[in-house]
Amino acid sequence: MIDNITSVRGIKCWGAHIGIKSLRRDLAIIYSEVPAAAACTFTQNAVVAEPVKVSRKNVQNGRAQVIVCNAGNANACTGLQGQKGAEAMVKTTAEELNLDPSDVIIASTGLIGEPFPTEKVVDGIKVNVQKLSEDTKAGSFAANAILTTDTFAKEGFMDFKIGEIQVNMAGIAKGSGMIHPNMATMLGFIVSDVAIDPELLNSTVKECVNKSFNMITVDGDTSTNDMVAVLCNGLAGNEVIKSKKDKGYKVFKEKLEELMIHLAKLIVSDGEGCSKFIQYRVVNAPNEKIARQLVRGISDSSLVKTAMFGRDPNWGRIICAGGNSGVAFDFTKVDLYIGNKQDIVQVLERGVPLDFDRNYLKRLLKESHIHIRMDLNSGKAEGVGWGTDLTTDYVMFNSVYTT
Amino acid sequence: MIDNITSVRGIKCWGAHIGIKSLRRDLAIIYSEVPAAAACTFTQNAVVAEPVKVSRKNVQNGRAQVIVCNAGNANACTGLQGQKGAEAMVKTTAEELNLDPSDVIIASTGLIGEPFPTEKVVDGIKVNVQKLSEDTKAGSFAANAILTTDTFAKEGFMDFKIGEIQVNMAGIAKGSGMIHPNMATMLGFIVSDVAIDPELLNSTVKECVNKSFNMITVDGDTSTNDMVAVLCNGLAGNEVIKSKKDKGYKVFKEKLEELMIHLAKLIVSDGEGCSKFIQYRVVNAPNEKIARQLVRGISDSSLVKTAMFGRDPNWGRIICAGGNSGVAFDFTKVDLYIGNKQDIVQVLERGVPLDFDRNYLKRLLKESHIHIRMDLNSGKAEGVGWGTDLTTDYVMFNSVYTT
Numbered sequence: 001m002i003d004n005i006t007s008v009r010g011i012k013c014w015g016a017h018i019g020i021k022s023l024r025r026d027l028a029i030i031y032s033e034v035p036a037a038a039a040c041t042f043t044q045n046a047v048v049a050e051p052v053k054v055s056r057k058n059v060q061n062g063r064a065q066v067i068v069c070n071a072g073n074a075n076a077c078t079g080l081q082g083q084k085g086a087e088a089m090v091k092t093t094a095e096e097l098n099l100d101p102s103d104v105i106i107a108s109t110g111l112i113g114e115p116f117p118t119e120k121v122v123d124g125i126k127v128n129v130q131k132l133s134e135d136t137k138a139g140s141f142a143a144n145a146i147l148t149t150d151t152f153a154k155e156g157f158m159d160f161k162i163g164e165i166q167v168n169m170a171g172i173a174k175g176s177g178m179i180h181p182n183m184a185t186m187l188g189f190i191v192s193d194v195a196i197d198p199e200l201l202n203s204t205v206k207e208c209v210n211k212s213f214n215m216i217t218v219d220g221d222t223s224t225n226d227m228v229a230v231l232c233n234g235l236a237g238n239e240v241i242k243s244k245k246d247k248g249y250k251v252f253k254e255k256l257e258e259l260m261i262h263l264a265k266l267i268v269s270d271g272e273g274c275s276k277f278i279q280y281r282v283v284n285a286p287n288e289k290i291a292r293q294l295v296r297g298i299s300d301s302s303l304v305k306t307a308m309f310g311r312d313p314n315w316g317r318i319i320c321a322g323g324n325s326g327v328a329f330d331f332t333k334v335d336l337y338i339g340n341k342q343d344i345v346q347v348l349e350r351g352v353p354l355d356f357d358r359n360y361l362k363r364l365l366k367e368s369h370i371h372i373r374m375d376l377n378s379g380k381a382e383g384v385g386w387g388t389d390l391t392t393d394y395v396m397f398n399s400v401y402t403t
Numbered sequence: 404m405i406d407n408i409t410s411v412r413g414i415k416c417w418g419a420h421i422g423i424k425s426l427r428r429d430l431a432i433i434y435s436e437v438p439a440a441a442a443c444t445f446t447q448n449a450v451v452a453e454p455v456k457v458s459r460k461n462v463q464n465g466r467a468q469v470i471v472c473n474a475g476n477a478n479a480c481t482g483l484q485g486q487k488g489a490e491a492m493v494k495t496t497a498e499e500l501n502l503d504p505s506d507v508i509i510a511s512t513g514l515i516g517e518p519f520p521t522e523k524v525v526d527g528i529k530v531n532v533q534k535l536s537e538d539t540k541a542g543s544f545a546a547n548a549i550l551t552t553d554t555f556a557k558e559g560f561m562d563f564k565i566g567e568i569q570v571n572m573a574g575i576a577k578g579s580g581m582i583h584p585n586m587a588t589m590l591g592f593i594v595s596d597v598a599i600d601p602e603l604l605n606s607t608v609k610e611c612v613n614k615s616f617n618m619i620t621v622d623g624d625t626s627t628n629d630m631v632a633v634l635c636n637g638l639a640g641n642e643v644i645k646s647k648k649d650k651g652y653k654v655f656k657e658k659l660e661e662l663m664i665h666l667a668k669l670i671v672s673d674g675e676g677c678s679k680f681i682q683y684r685v686v687n688a689p690n691e692k693i694a695r696q697l698v699r700g701i702s703d704s705s706l707v708k709t710a711m712f713g714r715d716p717n718w719g720r721i722i723c724a725g726g727n728s729g730v731a732f733d734f735t736k737v738d739l740y741i742g743n744k745q746d747i748v749q750v751l752e753r754g755v756p757l758d759f760d761r762n763y764l765k766r767l768l769k770e771s772h773i774h775i776r777m778d779l780n781s782g783k784a785e786g787v788g789w790g791t792d793l794t795t796d797y798v799m800f801n802s803v804y805t806t
């Protein structure tokens with residue numbers, strides 16, 4: 001028996017095949033028996049899908065009770081037809097579950113610019129709300145029903161104590177499989193039975209997303225549909241966490257960040273056409289923002305990514321990509337290390353190239369898990385992120401998709 | 404007989420092999436017989452090479468008389484040793500040509516992090532200043548001596564009239580060959596015999612670089628060594644152009660921009676491992692900055708570039724990349740066109756996907772010159788840029804370079 005989202009008190013769900021995709025499950029419903037504190041983060045892309053517009057509005061009151069997600073059609077760049085489809089998705093769900101429409105969060109992922117299959121989705125919701133279940137398999141069904149080109153379902157579960165009370169938290173995610181046709185959508189849905197104030201939840205979710213889902217890169221792009229939604233329904237019965245000083249806040253935040261990082265790393269692991277999983281760590285930075293921006297800049301660089309594919313300890317590319325990340329840093333203070341989980345080799349000390357054993361380091365880079373660490377020697381803050389290499393397979397997959 | 408930089412009055416140059424690279428020419432000197440108004444733009448990378456630091460200082464007075472450039476060693480990440488090397492490069496040139504050191508502009512391109520071969524460069528300068536010549540072949544020698552992985556020399560020449568006076572302008576450039584080991588350095592050196600005020604020249608150079616060298620992308624990265632230098636020595640004898648309203652300013656600026664665009668496009672054409680040259684045009688934008696930022700965002704996207712490699716008219720990726728470019732635009736007003744030089748097909752009208760002939764468009768995308776045009780229908784400004792596709796060859800070249 002494994003724990004998943006159905007292990008959270010009051011959470012029922014389902015995942016079904018409603019015919020948008022030819023074979024795989026393509027509709028997920030995650031329902032809380034009672035209204036939950038809710039917080040979402042959305043794509044920063046200037047072009048946003050219809051479900052993002054609707055959910056952005058619906059989550060404003062800090063409350064939601066259900067997440068409905070279809071796969072196979074992104075409902076993006078679909079105009080008025082898509083807008084009406086998203087509205088129908090909310091309306092049907094609210095009616096069938098007897099909820100206020102503003103308590104419905106919706107998401108879509110799949111092809112961009114195709115007419116939204118409103119009828120299939122509306123009918124699918126009507127049929128499948130009947131099947132909502134707290135059985136473990138229902139959680140797996142939901143985790144599978146949000147996938148597109150992903151090769152495995154991404155799930156996570158944690159529990160922790162607030163005083164004597166056991167609190168549960170679980171999530172599912174779908175990834176930025178690199179072969180995705182139009183743009184790799186990232187979705188993360190997390191539920192917990194903790195009792196927490198919605199505003200505090202909102203700021204906490206943003207902080208944790210910045211350290212997890214926002215620190216992974218496959219293509220360096222964000223999609224029209226990216227979204228992370230968190231529902232906390234309070235059924236654990238702990239005293240409502242209202243401030244950062246309240247009992248349970250610290251452990252809740254730690255566990256939320258841990259769960260999000262777990263899901264984010266699973267997404268990177270599933271980057272098709274990749275041969276390596278690379279962890280980037282910038283340490284002793286003046287502040288976290290600078291550290292994270294450097295991690296993003298380096299992990300997004302095509303030249304760094306191709307070097308890692310070729311097991312090339314090309315530190316010049318790493319430094320240059322850092323220099324291009326838009327933050328100032330003093331190169332003459334930088335120590336740089338390249339390696340894997342077992343061992344890591346220093347290649348730069350205070351900006352001066354070291355005479356390292358190139359052949360030994362190349363052997364380390366044969367491993368599929370690579371570690372890169374940059375020490376700015378300019379403060380106490382750090383940032384961590386995760387990315388992939390850039391391979392010939394990536395180009396093949398992405399260039400021939402619709403041809 | 405062709406015109407090149409030696410066709411500009413008072414310009415002498417040379418390009419020699421001094422042994423930094425094994426076989427090819429690797430030292431270029433471009434000298435003006437009289438002091439010239441000078442303006443440079445430099446890399447925006449936070450890590451800058453030693454010659455950039457020196458030249459940034461030397462050009463501050465708006466005057467220079469010689470440009471010296473070595474290839475094969477970037478003099479970047481070289482610490483004190485490199486700093487002394489750059490200083491020696493300036494000192495030797497000034498002494499040999501009897502100039503003030505502040506009138507010497509230097510540049511380097513090649514491997515990062517290797518000790519700078521100061522002795523070879525100093526000796527090379529001493530020998531080769533003796534050979535400065537206004538012969539056409541000397542111009543070609545210089546154009547070849549700044550190359551690294553480029554497969555051909557990049558030269559351009561223009562002339563125009565100010566009243567009765569013939570003015571000459573010429574330039575050489577080296578490119579961001581995609582297989583460059585550490586980072587693709589972009590260098591452009593332009594000389595003219597026009598007489599122009601240095602401050603006006605400075606602002607004009609910046610404007611023109613923004614519409615040319617800054618609008619090309621191969622890797623999406625800028626190097627530690629990027630630099631464009633323009634010398635105008637006044638030997639044409641026109642009345643000094645002191646303001647934008649003065650006689651000759653308009654035509655000078657037009658020709659400078661034209662020359663820079665010509666050189667920039669040559670650089671893109673030489674992106675090794677690329678199969679396509681792609682022109683991106685954003686029209687009817689609220690302002691030029693937005694138009695250019697959209698062009699940069701789209702042309703830098705790995706997903707757009709791989710789609711073009713695969714002849715895939717995947718407009719969703721183009722729109723998404725635009726949405727990721729950091730500027731807001733109204734998708735419901737966007738018209739999008741994809742094609743080649745001969746024909747272009749509209750695929751989106753006011754944000755609504757059109758039912759275009761996909762097979763016909765795919766045939767258009769077989770050509771090596773691709774055109775992409777985005778009409779924002781939100782103003783009068785436009786931006787143009789040029790880029791390459793992303794190919795399996797690119798990944799191979801870049802991953803195996805040092806292995």
